[in-house]
Amino acid sequence: MSFVIKYGIVSKNIDVTQIVFDKCMYNNSLLIIPKGDTIRDTLFTDPIEGIRKCIFVFQNGSVVQYNDDQEVFIQMSFNVYTNSIPTQIKQCYCSKEYTAIIIEPRCHSALFFVLHNFLENLPSNWSIILFHGNINTVFISDMIDSKLVQHKHRIRLINLNVDNLSGDEYSSILKTKDIYNYVETDHFLVFQTDTLILKENKHIIYDFLQYDYVGAPWKMDHNVGNGGLSLRRKSKMLEIIDENNKHPIFEIYGNKYHASEIHEDIFFSYCKTVHVYKPDFETAKTFSVETILDMKSFGIHKPWQYLSPDEWEQLKNAYPEIQELKDLQF
Structure with missing residues (x-):
């Protein structure tokens, strides 16, 4: 034919x-x-x-x-x-209209699986920026040259010149402006080695481009949301960073925290002095599954850690690739 x-x-x-x-x-x-x-x-x-x-x-x-x-x-x-x-x-x-970024300095066993998933399920007008470290430079180069060569033109590598990152150091990178100098598009997706796009639902990513920030909603107060898999507007993130530098004290659930003490997704989600356009709870559920099950979501972020046994069984049976991802975690 x-x-x-x-x-x-x-x-x-x-x-x-x-x-x-x-x-x-x-x-x-x-x-x-x-x-x-x-x-x-x-x-x-x-x-x-x-x-x-x-x-x-x-x-x-x-x-x-x-x-x-x-x-x-x-x-x-x-x-x-x-x-x-x-x-x-x-x-x-x-030319690329959107960017997806991942910060991973380790030789992580799930990195190829996740990169391949995002490259296959994001349209070709999305580029990928992989912020890596000193230890995994050769590991990543070999992976791209041997397994991802057809996508090489979409991948940009940036060395953070670190051997590893703690959770706090990871958050600190996203809470400061330097990293955003590498992101050339206003909309960008953040993902990690415990995230996936569900290929059956990949098309709904464009339903969320109207928002400044979207991630899986949290159960406690239905706020939006988790940063592990999140879609963000660069200009709004920079505005929040500027504002939080001026007013670094956060009050969350009656307790006060300095901006340097909190995770980056809370830093962006709980800023009260900048208007951030986010989806409501029900809409955010369809973006990513983390603590709350939605069978038609765009993606997932380590749901095996938070869902009930029955919910987890239902999700992994519908999307077997999630079990594959879980098995690749350290």
Whole structure:
């Protein structure tokens, strides 16, 4: 079976755009879609409504420009089984609209499993920043070169120049501005080696882009929420950091704490002097499962530690990959 893809045309009601794009990226090749062409741009979108691919490409060593006033076609013969693509198409660069970051200085046994999950389930307009340490530099480089080479163009490595991090040190990194200098997009996802995206529900990530902060809600007061898997707006996080530096005393459940004493997700979730637009409890449940079960959530953060035995059994039976992740924990 083969498709002939014409620039700007989706034939036979098949979303060939996603198929061709994924194969081109896998082969380190290119597809040309001018960003300013609104008509064809509408046709060449992600299956998720309204998310433009924004692909910029280079052909034969130079950027190819197309006049929007002309009817220009790029014809590509594409065979689903042989993955064949034109030989003259050589290089691809895709602008990224969103970022996902993970801070992991250890040679963690779950790191590949989690990275692969996020790279496979986040659309191609998401990049990954992996903040690593001194000890796992070679471990990570070998992993990417041997197991994640098809996604290498989406991964950026930043050495934190540490051997390991305590929980407090991890929180401190996210509570200070330095790390955000590396995040080039306003929306970014934070994930850890005990998190996963549930592939059946991966599409709902875009339901949450309207918010400044979202994580799994907490049971005690239904606040939102946990930072282990969380979607955040960079500009709002920086505003909170500035404000909490001015007013570093937090009152939580009647007790007072200095900002330096609390976990980073509490630091951002309980700031009372900055308006943070967050989803309500019921909506946040559909983002991530941690302490509260939702069978249709976008992702999870170590639910095996918090759910009841019956809830855990129900969740892992529906999503066996969560048990795989649990088995990979130290």
